[in-house]
Amino acid sequence: MSNPIPQRSDYRHFQPIITRWHDNDVYGHVNNVTYYSFFDTAVNTYLIEVGGLDIHDGDVVGFVVSSACDYFASIAFPERIEIGLRVGKMGSSSVQYELAVFKAGEADACAAGRFVQVFVDRASNQPVAIPVGLREALERLVVL
Template identity: 55%
Template structure:
């Protein structure tokens, strides 16, 4: 039994590259860098799908929960692939599940999740997910 996902569990992939600044004093990618990768994967998808306008959109996502499990170390320089699927879509919230793979590997180096609550940009109050979000996110729902 695996204690992690595999590539086949994900619907969207994004090539990534470790950066010099990602390494810590111990010679591997520091845990905080993974959350930057996760944020990049989610936002790249939403922007590319036409759901998120980071400059002028009325709706923004706020992170209310995160988690990450680490399986193997990464370091600079290394080519990676970020992976994404959507585990749950609520009225105003979404649970994104993500993984970071060394390019070509089937088992992730790390996997994690983000829960975003989507709010009005001005009031910061939760709003129902706009149709563009529901359409884009529906393409990534896990079966």
């Protein structure tokens, strides 16, 4: 494997998640598409709870414009997992999140992904500067 397996110590924030019965596929493990849901949940929970993002009535929303995931080990229901979150790059209107899925208490990631989110005006869908509260919350997650 050319890429080393990400470690828990590489991430700034963790979102606990419990896998659900319907996350498993016919092969008996969590289906690959579900990892993207875990990533989205971790990021949006952080943005809402720490950054003050108002997903229902706010003027600004975030659109995912790019995503990818690499898999190292499988997980299955029932499993307690933690999604590690950090920010790799941040521009004026966009941010690249770097995420990893860890079994609770384990150091090695089962999967690692990334996605780019662009913040846009809800009414026009045009990019806008990341609002101050969100930017401050995101800056806490930046890795150098």
